[in-house]
Amino acid sequence: MEAFSFATSSDLDKLSVHVRIDRLDGHQNTIPYSVLLKRPDLRHRASIINPHSELYVTAQIWADSKPLTLPAQTAYKSFKLSRIWNEWLSLPVTYSNLPAAAQLAVTVWDLSPAEDNDSNLHAVPFGGTTIPLFDKDSTLQKGRQRCRLYRHKAADGLSSTTTPWVIPPARRKGKNAETEHTTDEVVAEMQRLEDLLKKQEMGDIPQNQWLDALVFKKMMKIRTEAVKAEAVAQSRQSKAHLTGTNGDEQDGSGDGSEEELFYLDIELPRFDHSIVFADVEYPPPPISNIRLDSDSTILTRPPPEVSFGPGININGYGDADAGRLIRIYDPEIGMRDNPAEQKHLRLMRNQQTDSLDRDRKPNVAVRDELNAIMNYGPLREIRFKDRDLIWKFRYYLSRDKRALTKFVKAVNWKESIDVRQAAPMLDRWAEIDIDAALELLGPSFDHPIVRGYAVERLKKADDDELLVYLLQLVQALKYEAGGEGDESSLARFLITRAANSFTLGNYFHWFLMVEIQDYSEDQLPEHRELFSKVEYDFMQELENNVPGGAETRVIFKRQGEFLTILTKISKDIRFSRDDRPRKIAQLKKFLSDPKNELITIDPPLPLPLNPEFQITGVYSDDCNVLKSSLFPMIINLRTTAQEKYSMIFKTGDDLRQDQLVIQIITLMDRLLRKENLDLKLTPYDILATSPKAGAIQFIPSMSLAAAVQKYKGSLLAYLRANNPDDRADLGVRREAMDTYIKSCAGYCVITYLLGVGDRHLDNLLISPQGNFFHVDFGYILGRDPKPFAPQMKLCREMIEGMGGDKHPNYTHFKGYCFTAWSTLRKQANLILNLFALMQGANIPDIKVERGEVVRKVQERMWLEKSEEEAVRDFERLIEESKSNLWGTYIDMAHGFVQNVWRK
Structure with missing residues (x-):
C-alpha cells in the first residue's frame, strides 16, 4: 500500500x-x-x-x-x-x-x-x-x-x-445522434487536453518550454472549435425542444x-x-456548569410557550390573535454577569455613601444572612443580592477575616471606580489566614492588587510552612497577570525567599526544572517560557544579591550532574534485555565505575530528594533492581553522618502525581498534629526530577500481599513476629499495635478524601515497627481501573491485624477515623484551595477534567452535612467498605495475575 x-x-x-x-x-x-x-x-x-x-x-x-x-x-x-x-x-x-x-x-x-x-x-x-x-x-x-x-x-x-x-x-437519441457523436469527440479531445494541462501544472508531466508553446497554440484552436461545435449542438437541442408535434415552432x-x-x-x-473537510469540534453549551442557587426557580419553570403568527394553527395550538413569540432558555444564564445588575452596582457604588457605610450596622436578620454568606465554601459563587449586601456592610465585615475573600468576589475588579473604593479596604481588613491567601492566588483572581495583597500575607509565613505549599505556589505563577519578572509579585516573593533558604531554594529549583523540561502538548509554550524566566531570575538573584549564592548555583549544577548519571544508568538497566540478576550485576558495575564518580562524592552534596542529607558516595555493592516493568533501582547512599539513606530511582514514569499526593499527606499530617493527633503517617520523600524520571525514599517495609503469604495468611502474625510481647494483648508490643491502628485510620481517611484508586495488597505496605502506609498513586480523584472498586480500602487482612472487628482495637480504629475525619473537614477550605491552584498542572488525573478537580474533593468532604450526620455516614462507609466483596475479588484477581507474571 x-x-x-x-x-x-x-x-x-x-x-x-x-x-x-x-x-x-x-x-x-x-x-x-x-x-x-x-x-x-x-x-x-x-x-x-x-x-x-x-x-x-x-x-x-x-x-x-x-x-x-x-x-x-x-x-x-x-x-x-x-x-x-x-x-x-x-x-x-x-x-x-x-x-x-x-x-x-x-x-x-x-x-x-x-x-x-x-x-x-x-x-x-x-x-x-x-x-x-x-x-x-x-x-x-x-x-x-x-x-x-x-x-x-x-x-x-x-x-x-x-x-x-x-x-x-445526456443520452443521445434520434437522427442527430451521429452529428452529436462527432461533437462529443471534439469536446472529449478538448477535455483530454485540459486534463493533461492540469497534470503538467501539478508537476506530474515535465515541462518543455518551446514544445509547450506549440501545443498551447494548437490547444487554443481546438478549444475554439469545441466551443463552436458544442454551441451548434446546444442550438439544435433547443430548436427540437421548441418544435411541437405538428412541426410548428413555439413561441x-x-x-x-x-x-x-x-x-x-x-x-x-x-x-x-x-x-479534507473537517469541522471544528465546538465545546458543548455550559449548561452543566451553571451554578444555580437553592432558591432558584429556573429548575421549576414550565416548558417554553410558543405562540404562532396570525392565521397559523398547528395541531390546534395556534392563537390567531397572538404575536409570534418563542421563549427559549439561554445557556449563558448563570455563566455571565447580568448587564442590568452590573449597571445597578455601578450606579449604587458611584453614590457618595462611604461616610454612611462606615457607621452602618446590620440588624439581626441581616446579620444571620451575612453569617450564612461567610460560611460559603471556596467554590460557591456570590449571588447578586449577596454582593450588594457585602458591599453595603463592608466596614462592618472588615473585622471578620473570613469575609475578605467574599468581599473580593463581590467587587468588579474590571471597573476602575470599584477598584478605587475597594483597594483601600484590603489594608484595613483583619489579617486573613493562609488558606484565604492561597484562594486569592487562584485562577479566579487576576488583579495585581488582590494577588499582591495575598503575597504580603504569605510573607509572614515561615520557611517550613511555605515549603508545604511551595508546589502549589509554583503552579500559581501561571495565573499571574504580568507573569514575568518584576511584574509578578508572587514570582519576586518566591525568588527572594528561595534565595535565602537553601532547603526552600532546592525544591523551588527542581519544581521549576521539571516544568521547563515538559514539552508535552498539555504544557503551553508561554508557561514554559514563564518558568524559564523565573528560573533565570532565581539564578541571577543567587549570583548578585545573596552571600554565598554563587556556591549555591554550583551545588545545583552538581545535583543536576548527579541526577543525569543516575538517569543514564536507569535507562541502560531498563532497556537491557538481560534477566534481573544480570541487571543487578550491571547496576553494581555502573555504580562502582570511577568514571561515574559515585563511589566518592567530594565535597559532600545535598541530596535533591532531601537536602538535609549530605551524601558522600554510594554503596555500590548494596543495591537492587525491583521486579517491575520499569525496573526501578534501589540505591543506598552514604551520608556525612555515616548513615545509610535508601532511595528508589526510576525513569519512564511521571512522578508529579505521586509527588502531589505525598505533599497533601504531609500537609494533612501537619494539620492533625496541630490538633494533638499523631496518626503515625509515613509521608516519605519524593521528587520528580524530570517529566519522565524521579526519586523516591525507600522505606524498609513489606507489602501486605508478601506479609500475608509469608505468615500463612495472617497480618497479626507478621506484627507478632516483628514486635513480640507475651504480656501484651494479642502478643504484639503495645506501641507497635498502636502505631498500626493509628496509621490504618489515617490512611483510610486520607485516601478516601483524595479518591485514591487501584488499591490492592501489593501497594499497601507495612514496616516492621507497625507503620501501615500506601504507595503508587497512579489513580486519584475517584478514578480506578477496576470496576466496582470500594470507595475506601479496608480489607479483611487489615482488620485481622487489629484482632478482628470484634476486638476493642477495631473500635479504637474507628474512633481515630472519626477524629481525623472531623479535623480535616474543618480544614476543607485550605485543602480545596490547594487543589484549585493545581488545576493547571500537567498531572494525569487532573488533566482529565481540570474544572472538576476541586468539586471532586469537595464532594467527598460532605460539607453540606452537619458534624453528627457526617460522622454517622462515615461510620456507615467504613462498615460498607469492610464487607465489600468486590474489594476481596480485586485482591484475589490481582494476586493471581502477579503470580503468573512473576513466573
Missing part, C-alpha cells in the same frame, strides 16, 4: 479562500436588428458593441442556499484580443470556517447605461456559474477549473443551483441566445497534500 498524507480544512485557520479569475472563452451570436428594435436597451450594452468589451467578475461564497461572505470583485480592465483577467481574488473567510456545502458563486457582469431593474446598477449579468469547493469525497477542489457560464444569469449559489459549473452528459425569445456558449476558466490554490 502506497504511503499517503493529507491535511484537514480545520488546520487552515489563518489562510483565507483565494480564487484566480483567468479567462473567458465562448461563442457569441450577433443580435438581429429586429430584436434590437424590440429591446432598445440592448443596443448600448458593452458586450454587444464590442466582442472584447470590458467585463468584471464577482465571486462570493454560499452555503446551504445562503450567502456566507460579501462578494469580491475584479478590477475594471480593458481587453484587446481576448478577455483575460489573470487576477487573484481574496474572499473574507478562512478555509477552516468553510462548511462542507460551501460553493463558489462566480458572476461575469456586463456594463449597460440603462439601470438593471433588480440590482439598480449599471451592470447586468453576462453569465454566472456555481462550483462546489469540496467534491463528493469531501476533498477541497484545487487547480484549474473550467466552468460552464449561463448567459444572462447571475450565479445563484443555491444547494440545488440552476447554474452548475458542469452539466452531466420563444427569438434573440438567438440559445446558440451562445461561454466557459470561464478559474484557478483554485494548490496544496502539497489533499485538504
Whole structure:
C-alpha cells in the first residue's frame, strides 16, 4: 500500500479562500436588428458593441442556499484580443470556517447605461456559474477549473443551483445522434487536453518550454472549435425542444441566445497534500456548569410557550390573535454577569455613601444572612443580592477575616471606580489566614492588587510552612497577570525567599526544572517560557544579591550532574534485555565505575530528594533492581553522618502525581498534629526530577500481599513476629499495635478524601515497627481501573491485624477515623484551595477534567452535612467498605495475575 498524507480544512485557520479569475472563452451570436428594435436597451450594452468589451467578475461564497461572505470583485480592465483577467481574488473567510456545502458563486457582469431593474446598477449579468469547493469525497477542489457560464444569469449559489459549473452528459437519441457523436469527440479531445494541462501544472508531466508553446497554440484552436461545435449542438437541442408535434415552432425569445456558449476558466490554490473537510469540534453549551442557587426557580419553570403568527394553527395550538413569540432558555444564564445588575452596582457604588457605610450596622436578620454568606465554601459563587449586601456592610465585615475573600468576589475588579473604593479596604481588613491567601492566588483572581495583597500575607509565613505549599505556589505563577519578572509579585516573593533558604531554594529549583523540561502538548509554550524566566531570575538573584549564592548555583549544577548519571544508568538497566540478576550485576558495575564518580562524592552534596542529607558516595555493592516493568533501582547512599539513606530511582514514569499526593499527606499530617493527633503517617520523600524520571525514599517495609503469604495468611502474625510481647494483648508490643491502628485510620481517611484508586495488597505496605502506609498513586480523584472498586480500602487482612472487628482495637480504629475525619473537614477550605491552584498542572488525573478537580474533593468532604450526620455516614462507609466483596475479588484477581507474571 502506497504511503499517503493529507491535511484537514480545520488546520487552515489563518489562510483565507483565494480564487484566480483567468479567462473567458465562448461563442457569441450577433443580435438581429429586429430584436434590437424590440429591446432598445440592448443596443448600448458593452458586450454587444464590442466582442472584447470590458467585463468584471464577482465571486462570493454560499452555503446551504445562503450567502456566507460579501462578494469580491475584479478590477475594471480593458481587453484587446481576448478577455483575460489573470487576477487573484481574496474572499473574507478562512478555509477552516468553510462548511462542507460551501460553493463558489462566480458572476461575469456586463456594463449597460440603462439601470438593471433588480440590482439598480449599471451592470447586468453576462453569465454566472456555481462550483462546489469540496467534491463528493469531501476533498477541497484545487487547480484549474473550467466552468460552464449561463448567459444572462447571475450565479445563484443555491444547494440545488440552476447554474452548475458542469452539466452531466445526456443520452443521445434520434437522427442527430451521429452529428452529436462527432461533437462529443471534439469536446472529449478538448477535455483530454485540459486534463493533461492540469497534470503538467501539478508537476506530474515535465515541462518543455518551446514544445509547450506549440501545443498551447494548437490547444487554443481546438478549444475554439469545441466551443463552436458544442454551441451548434446546444442550438439544435433547443430548436427540437421548441418544435411541437405538428412541426410548428413555439413561441420563444427569438434573440438567438440559445446558440451562445461561454466557459470561464478559474484557478483554485494548490496544496502539497489533499485538504479534507473537517469541522471544528465546538465545546458543548455550559449548561452543566451553571451554578444555580437553592432558591432558584429556573429548575421549576414550565416548558417554553410558543405562540404562532396570525392565521397559523398547528395541531390546534395556534392563537390567531397572538404575536409570534418563542421563549427559549439561554445557556449563558448563570455563566455571565447580568448587564442590568452590573449597571445597578455601578450606579449604587458611584453614590457618595462611604461616610454612611462606615457607621452602618446590620440588624439581626441581616446579620444571620451575612453569617450564612461567610460560611460559603471556596467554590460557591456570590449571588447578586449577596454582593450588594457585602458591599453595603463592608466596614462592618472588615473585622471578620473570613469575609475578605467574599468581599473580593463581590467587587468588579474590571471597573476602575470599584477598584478605587475597594483597594483601600484590603489594608484595613483583619489579617486573613493562609488558606484565604492561597484562594486569592487562584485562577479566579487576576488583579495585581488582590494577588499582591495575598503575597504580603504569605510573607509572614515561615520557611517550613511555605515549603508545604511551595508546589502549589509554583503552579500559581501561571495565573499571574504580568507573569514575568518584576511584574509578578508572587514570582519576586518566591525568588527572594528561595534565595535565602537553601532547603526552600532546592525544591523551588527542581519544581521549576521539571516544568521547563515538559514539552508535552498539555504544557503551553508561554508557561514554559514563564518558568524559564523565573528560573533565570532565581539564578541571577543567587549570583548578585545573596552571600554565598554563587556556591549555591554550583551545588545545583552538581545535583543536576548527579541526577543525569543516575538517569543514564536507569535507562541502560531498563532497556537491557538481560534477566534481573544480570541487571543487578550491571547496576553494581555502573555504580562502582570511577568514571561515574559515585563511589566518592567530594565535597559532600545535598541530596535533591532531601537536602538535609549530605551524601558522600554510594554503596555500590548494596543495591537492587525491583521486579517491575520499569525496573526501578534501589540505591543506598552514604551520608556525612555515616548513615545509610535508601532511595528508589526510576525513569519512564511521571512522578508529579505521586509527588502531589505525598505533599497533601504531609500537609494533612501537619494539620492533625496541630490538633494533638499523631496518626503515625509515613509521608516519605519524593521528587520528580524530570517529566519522565524521579526519586523516591525507600522505606524498609513489606507489602501486605508478601506479609500475608509469608505468615500463612495472617497480618497479626507478621506484627507478632516483628514486635513480640507475651504480656501484651494479642502478643504484639503495645506501641507497635498502636502505631498500626493509628496509621490504618489515617490512611483510610486520607485516601478516601483524595479518591485514591487501584488499591490492592501489593501497594499497601507495612514496616516492621507497625507503620501501615500506601504507595503508587497512579489513580486519584475517584478514578480506578477496576470496576466496582470500594470507595475506601479496608480489607479483611487489615482488620485481622487489629484482632478482628470484634476486638476493642477495631473500635479504637474507628474512633481515630472519626477524629481525623472531623479535623480535616474543618480544614476543607485550605485543602480545596490547594487543589484549585493545581488545576493547571500537567498531572494525569487532573488533566482529565481540570474544572472538576476541586468539586471532586469537595464532594467527598460532605460539607453540606452537619458534624453528627457526617460522622454517622462515615461510620456507615467504613462498615460498607469492610464487607465489600468486590474489594476481596480485586485482591484475589490481582494476586493471581502477579503470580503468573512473576513466573
